[in-house]
Amino acid sequence: xxxxxxGLVLAGLLLGTTAAxxxxxxxxxxxxxxxxxxxxALDEALKRVEADNNDAAAMTLLGEIYRLGxxxxxxxxxxxxxxxxxxxxxxxxxxxxxxxxLLDERSGKRDxxxxxxxLRKAAAAGHPAANYNLALALLxxxxxxDDKRAVACLEIAANAGIGDALxxxxxxSKQGRGLPQSEAKAAEWMAKASQAGNVPGEVEYAIMLxxxxxxxxxxxAAARLFLRAASQGNPIAQNRLARLYQSGRxxxxxxxxxxxxxxxxxxxxxxxxxxxxxxxxxxxxxQGRAAALAATRIEGAALTSPGQASK
Amino acid sequence: MSNAPTPTRLMLVTPLVADAExxxxxxxxAFAGGDVAAVLLRLSExxxxxKIERVKRLVGPVQSANVxxxxxxxxxxxxxxxxxxxxxxxxxxxxxxxxxxxxNERIIGAGSLRARHDAxxxxxxxxxxxxxxxxxxxxxxxxxxxxxxxxxxxxxxxxTPCVAYAPDAESVAALVETGAEFVALGAWAxxxxxxxxxxxxxxxxxxxxxAARKAAR
Numbered sequence: 001x002x003x004x005x006x007g008l009v010l011a012g013l014l015l016g017t018t019a020a021x022x023x024x025x026x027x028x029x030x031x032x033x034x035x036x037x038x039x040x041a042l043d044e045a046l047k048r049v050e051a052d053n054n055d056a057a058a059m060t061l062l063g064e065i066y067r068l069g070x071x072x073x074x075x076x077x078x079x080x081x082x083x084x085x086x087x088x089x090x091x092x093x094x095x096x097x098x099x100x101x102l103l104d105e106r107s108g109k110r111d112x113x114x115x116x117x118x119l120r121k122a123a124a125a126g127h128p129a130a131n132y133n134l135a136l137a138l139l140x141x142x143x144x145x146d147d148k149r150a151v152a153c154l155e156i157a158a159n160a161g162i163g164d165a166l167x168x169x170x171x172x173s174k175q176g177r178g179l180p181q182s183e184a185k186a187a188e189w190m191a192k193a194s195q196a197g198n199v200p201g202e203v204e205y206a207i208m209l210x211x212x213x214x215x216x217x218x219x220x221a222a223a224r225l226f227l228r229a230a231s232q233g234n235p236i237a238q239n240r241l242a243r244l245y246q247s248g249r250x251x252x253x254x255x256x257x258x259x260x261x262x263x264x265x266x267x268x269x270x271x272x273x274x275x276x277x278x279x280x281x282x283x284x285x286x287q288g289r290a291a292a293l294a295a296t297r298i299e300g301a302a303l304t305s306p307g308q309a310s311k
Numbered sequence: 312m313s314n315a316p317t318p319t320r321l322m323l324v325t326p327l328v329a330d331a332e333x334x335x336x337x338x339x340x341a342f343a344g345g346d347v348a349a350v351l352l353r354l355s356e357x358x359x360x361x362k363i364e365r366v367k368r369l370v371g372p373v374q375s376a377n378v379x380x381x382x383x384x385x386x387x388x389x390x391x392x393x394x395x396x397x398x399x400x401x402x403x404x405x406x407x408x409x410x411x412x413x414x415n416e417r418i419i420g421a422g423s424l425r426a427r428h429d430a431x432x433x434x435x436x437x438x439x440x441x442x443x444x445x446x447x448x449x450x451x452x453x454x455x456x457x458x459x460x461x462x463x464x465x466x467x468x469x470x471t472p473c474v475a476y477a478p479d480a481e482s483v484a485a486l487v488e489t490g491a492e493f494v495a496l497g498a499w500a501x502x503x504x505x506x507x508x509x510x511x512x513x514x515x516x517x518x519x520x521x522a523a524r525k526a527a528r
Contacts, residue, residue, distance in 0.1 A: 046340050046508065053336055077375035108375055
């Protein structure tokens, strides 16, 4: 969860800053930042703040540079100081980043109450990630009217293409929470989440496709989607894909592939007695091949899936 | 003292500050240039409340960069504002008084030390540092040669750290050579025309060069 949030922070900032940069003259600081020239980005942003103590976009960029430690020693506390100043000057991305920082001990000024206020402010201004996070907070209260507000927030985030928000709307449609219960609607949201590259969304949609829940049954499409999510390191998808290879549903049967995906899923803690038996029945040579395949997949997923690569 | 080679670190001495927010930006700029150990904040006139308010506004930006904030003001202003220490210029009695109210929880530094015995008296009163070379109350500067001589003498003999105030960028290297624990960049570094970040970087380069030469010996 923590990782997801931090990933979102960045996504939100980048979206917003690009928009802001488009309005003004060529933005040297942000351009340098995008090109990966972080020291130059820092130089330019500091120059801008020196020239104009109200340049909120430059301050937000400085916060971002310090938060991620790009070309400077990482410091959540310095980042928070910059976000604080930018937010005070009305920068919405900074308000959101500051809200996240104030929930974190490392900012040196943890303040959940103020964080909530800033989050609501950023959400009201249409910041997608702020809307998503506010929705999570609203759903946690368990009150019916908050569910409705959460759905409204999620729709804003979903419109900006935030996969987690699309996925959340799918789940809420399934449960009939905050909006009418509808498997068909749920399937639509899941399909969108899956298109946005949201891995849990891919898994959910694949299950719906396989069972024909809310959408026309299509085992082949389900298998393809499981394969995609499995390759991104999702253990549930790896387990389901292994079963499809075992039974030959939606995909040509292949015991080695089945065993390999099972091993990958088991490495992530997902047990399956039926697939264990399948593995035991393989010859030594086949088991070796499956293990070798599984090893490349476990490593490959660690390198490609965004959540796992972080320190 | 001389056989414990603690490398010199930087201190920044601000001009008299009226607008804390503008100073916050200037300081954050400076910290981006490299290591700074402490900021000595000097405040322009105002009532106690406005002074505390200004200290409060600077505590965040300074302390978040792991820099100590020391204020030239009564102990009350420094503590209420959340600063790390006070800088006193009124002799040993003031130090004793501040020590009794601050205990050992805050830094107490002293400046405005004219004669050697002034420095020795104040050292015995139990300060955490002594400063040499800062402008006199009338704004005039003591001769650099005298400051170098004073700082070298102190650093050689006494345990209490000393701060050598640099009157301009050119004298930083010479003051680092004295072995003083701190070299201070003064109000001049905050002038509009000065790139304070570059000054901090250059001063740290001079410090590193000195340390390298010492290690090579």
